[in-house]
Amino acid sequence: MTASERASTIWRDSAATFGRQHPPGAAGPHDQVSDDPMGYRLRELFDARTDIVEGDQAATRRHRAKGKLTVRERLDLLLDEGSFHEVEPFRRHRATGFGLEKHRPATDGVVAGWGTVHGQRTFVYAHDSRIFGGALGEAHAQKIHKVQDLALETGCPIVAINDGGGARIQEGVTALAGYGGIFRRQVAASGVIPQISVMVGPCAGGAAYSPALADVVFCVRGTSQMFITGPDVVAAVTGETVTLDELGGADVHSSVSGVATFVTDDEPTCLEEVRYLLAHLPPNNRELPPMMEPGAELPARAEELRRLVPTDPRLPYDMRVIVRSLVDDDDLFELHENWAQNVLCVLGRIRGQVVGIVANQPLVLAGALDIQASEKAARFVSLCDAFNIPLVSLVDVPGFLPGVAQEHAGIIRHGAKLLYAYCNATVPRVQVIVRKAYGGAYIVMDSRGIGADLSFAWPTNEVAVMGAEGAANIVFRREIAAADDPEATRRARIEEYRGELMGPYHAAERGLVDDVIDPADTRAVLAEALTLLRTKHRAVPDRKHGNHPV
Numbered sequence: 001m002t003a004s005e006r007a008s009t010i011w012r013d014s015a016a017t018f019g020r021q022h023p024p025g026a027a028g029p030h031d032q033v034s035d036d037p038m039g040y041r042l043r044e045l046f047d048a049r050t051d052i053v054e055g056d057q058a059a060t061r062r063h064r065a066k067g068k069l070t071v072r073e074r075l076d077l078l079l080d081e082g083s084f085h086e087v088e089p090f091r092r093h094r095a096t097g098f099g100l101e102k103h104r105p106a107t108d109g110v111v112a113g114w115g116t117v118h119g120q121r122t123f124v125y126a127h128d129s130r131i132f133g134g135a136l137g138e139a140h141a142q143k144i145h146k147v148q149d150l151a152l153e154t155g156c157p158i159v160a161i162n163d164g165g166g167a168r169i170q171e172g173v174t175a176l177a178g179y180g181g182i183f184r185r186q187v188a189a190s191g192v193i194p195q196i197s198v199m200v201g202p203c204a205g206g207a208a209y210s211p212a213l214a215d216v217v218f219c220v221r222g223t224s225q226m227f228i229t230g231p232d233v234v235a236a237v238t239g240e241t242v243t244l245d246e247l248g249g250a251d252v253h254s255s256v257s258g259v260a261t262f263v264t265d266d267e268p269t270c271l272e273e274v275r276y277l278l279a280h281l282p283p284n285n286r287e288l289p290p291m292m293e294p295g296a297e298l299p300a301r302a303e304e305l306r307r308l309v310p311t312d313p314r315l316p317y318d319m320r321v322i323v324r325s326l327v328d329d330d331d332l333f334e335l336h337e338n339w340a341q342n343v344l345c346v347l348g349r350i351r352g353q354v355v356g357i358v359a360n361q362p363l364v365l366a367g368a369l370d371i372q373a374s375e376k377a378a379r380f381v382s383l384c385d386a387f388n389i390p391l392v393s394l395v396d397v398p399g400f401l402p403g404v405a406q407e408h409a410g411i412i413r414h415g416a417k418l419l420y421a422y423c424n425a426t427v428p429r430v431q432v433i434v435r436k437a438y439g440g441a442y443i444v445m446d447s448r449g450i451g452a453d454l455s456f457a458w459p460t461n462e463v464a465v466m467g468a469e470g471a472a473n474i475v476f477r478r479e480i481a482a483a484d485d486p487e488a489t490r491r492a493r494i495e496e497y498r499g500e501l502m503g504p505y506h507a508a509e510r511g512l513v514d515d516v517i518d519p520a521d522t523r524a525v526l527a528e529a530l531t532l533l534r535t536k537h538r539a540v541p542d543r544k545h546g547n548h549p550v
């Protein structure tokens with residue numbers, strides 16, 4: 001049932017029960033004291049509710065002209081049918097000045113409350129950009145604070161549907177303080193309850209730090225705009241000419257800045273994806289993610305994987321093929337699909353259990369880890385660890401990306417984020433080395449050394465400090481230079497290094513790989529390992545918090 005259908009139902013029920021004879025918003029018989037005082041009060045209540053649900057019709061038409069859904073239509077799509085309970089629908093601001101005292105609409109421009117998503121209680125607040133452009137004033141902020149507090153104290157996820165102009169300019173510093181209260185609560189709830197931001201309109205200035213603090217950010221093409229300073233300020237300060245969309249549109253944030261985790265073409269798809277994501281997350285950090293039996297059991301062995309990895313280690317292949325072969329029902333949910341594509345971060349299920357898969361992608365930058373990939377994977381590992389989602393790491397990594405630009409931009413600092421996130425993770429952790437696993441990047445990609453519980457390798461694995469060519473050129477440099485035939489000596493030494501230190505059983509012989517497996521059995525091996533590790537408990541030292549390399 002849509003918001004307007006629901007409003008009509010309320011109207012019909014109220015009209016049938018209490019005899020309302022006028023359309024919503026028009027003058028009615030409120031001033032006629034009934035013989036039945038409660039009947040009169042109930043009629044008044046239903047009339048007021050109906051007016052609030054329907055909102056200003058002219059503003060609604062202007063809103064729709066922008067191709068946007070109304071706030072209540074959004075809630076209808078997000079929540080299970082009929083499950084929404086609204087808080088403070090009658091709230092109005094008490095601000096004065098700039099004509100505000102004459103314009104005090106109910107809700108104060110934000111609809112807040114709770115409902116269910118797939119039966120799981122979920123809190124929500126949604127800006128109503130028909131009222132003050134969705135801008136946040138003191139009363140508006142206090143409503144948001146209320147649902148944030150309720151969500152944290154009851155251990156339920158919270159979804160913010162953002163469509164507003166940021167701090168309400170006429171309310172000045174009290175509006176800014178309202179944002180401060182939102183940010184403080186978001187940080188307090190971080191890692192305790194899932195926090196999701198949905199961007200279906202503008203989000204300007206400091207307000208953009210609310211999605212930045214969320215666990216996952218959804219954007220819609222043509223609708224979402226996020227920026228700290230708008231095009232006019234950019235032009236005045238830097239002289240750059242840029243449109244709103246070029247500056248902070250959905251594609252920019254999902255493929256360039258990395259601010260947005262998901263992007264969709266329209267609002268209904270976006271809200272359906274939010275529901276789908278929530279089906280993979282527990283309501284809070286004390287519970288496990290929901291199990292879901294696979295629709296169809298996969299064949300016991302994926303024999304096509306035996307032929308996937310090229311024998312020439314310089315040739316790429318698509319790591320997604322392996323990921324797909326592992327997850328139930330070919331069903332995977334990829335975060336940041338268009339950003340830092342050299343690493344894949346995927347939520348899926350293996351035999352019903354939600355897992356987070358981190359995988360190097362040899363198709364992009366040969367799978368090397370750069371600054372963006374390190375940040376993307378670090379944030380994902382941290383999300384999974386916070387919400388009890390086991391980690392599977394599929395490794396084919398030639399190293400960290402070399403180059404002056406990467407070094408000067410701080411790849412040491414950013415790479416440390418991924419290292420820190422893995423070392424900190426206490427959830428079950430299983431590593432699968434598919435092919436290359438070189439140097440520092442091998443260590444970082446959840447090696448046994450940093451705490452993986454179990455490590456498996458395909459027979460194509462090459463675990464080493466670096467590739468054979470690089471290693472031979474360094475270790476045998478003098479010998480190669482002095483040789484009668486330097487090229488023949490180089491080739492011989494490369495083969496020697498490869499045979500001695502890069503063989504498929506080298507790491508296994510030293511206990512750094514638990515077993516070398518047939519690629520076709522990877523799903524079965526992982527399913528067994530994850531079942532075993534469900535009861536894993538790893539104690540953490542008592543401390544306030546670590547000093548993350550943020």
Ligand SMILES: CC(=O)SCCNC(=O)CCNC(=O)[C@H](O)C(C)(C)COP(=O)(O)OP(=O)(O)OC[C@H]1O[C@@H](n2cnc3c(N)ncnc32)[C@H](O)[C@@H]1OP(=O)(O)O
Nearest residue numbers: 132133135164165166167168169170179202204205206207
């Ligand atoms: C901590 C912080 O949030 S600091 C950031 C403060 N906010 C800002 O700097 C953004 C100011 N607003 C804007 O730049 C633009 O309004 C945008 C980009 C958000 C939206 O642009 P448009 O879609 O073209 O909408 P438009 O500008 O017409 O705004 C719609 C209505 O919302 C009002 N509005 C928008 N932002 C605000 C605001 N921050 N405070 C009060 N009213 C606002 C507009 O005055 C307008 O009201 P009206 O319909 O009565 O004329």
